[in-house]
Amino acid sequence: MHDEYDLGSDTSLLLVDDDEPFLRRLAKAMEKRGFAVETAGTVVAGKAIATARPPAYAVIDLRLEDGNGLDVVEVLRERRGDARIVVLTGYGAIATAVAAVKIGATDYLSKPADANDIIQALLANAGDLPPPPENPMSADRVRWEHIQRVYELCDRNVSETARRLNMHRRTLQRILAKRSPR
Structure with missing residues (x-):
């Protein structure tokens, strides 16, 4: 089952991304790994879920059609200080990644990231350096x-x-x- 990951007792996970096929694939993959997944395709929907049912874990895309994913990170950080939040960026942008971590993201990953990369980032202990990427950008x-x-x-x-x-x-x-x- 999912005994290779220690998710703790609260397995709630919020996924926020406006790339519908990616969101569906990731939701399925994370459910298979034992997470209780809720998805949102917009900043507005993500903030609503973060406010009403702040999850233990979140994976939030930075650039959404209706705004910036960092707005969702801020709401979730206010509502649940211990949430583990990974921000996805399709642009490998250092400045935005720094901003994400400053306002409370646990880590950030460049897209395309797969479920295993995301789980490693979500469950990493503070201070652990992730392994070097398999195929980093040249x-x-x-x-x-x-x-x-x-x-x-x-x-x-x-x-x-x-x-x-x-x-x-x-x-x-x-x-x-x-x-x-x-």
Whole structure:
């Protein structure tokens, strides 16, 4: 059954993600591992569940269609100080991960994360360092992700992005025109 994990007596788990197929798969996988799962597809629904029935565990996507998953983290942290919260980010964004941990997330993971990664993060003891990832992003990919993020934050303005990254505009245009590295 699920004796390989020590979930404690309260196995309530809130999953908040607007990627419906991912949410369904993850909910099934976590139920198989002994969690009592509740799901939400929006910040509003996540906050409602966190307020009414604050779970022992939560996995919350950072970017949701109706806002920021950190809003759900804050509500849950207020309602239940001992909740173990893992934030998922599709952007490997260091700044947002730091913000998530500051307001009370236990850990954060970059998508795509599978159920085993998530359980390890949820059940890790404070101070335990997670094992190194099996297939981490290459340095080229990390650089590309960073450039994409700054580009998005500058409302896709190439000149402004180039200025902020301290690079030549044409160099940036060439990078943006290429596919993402592996």
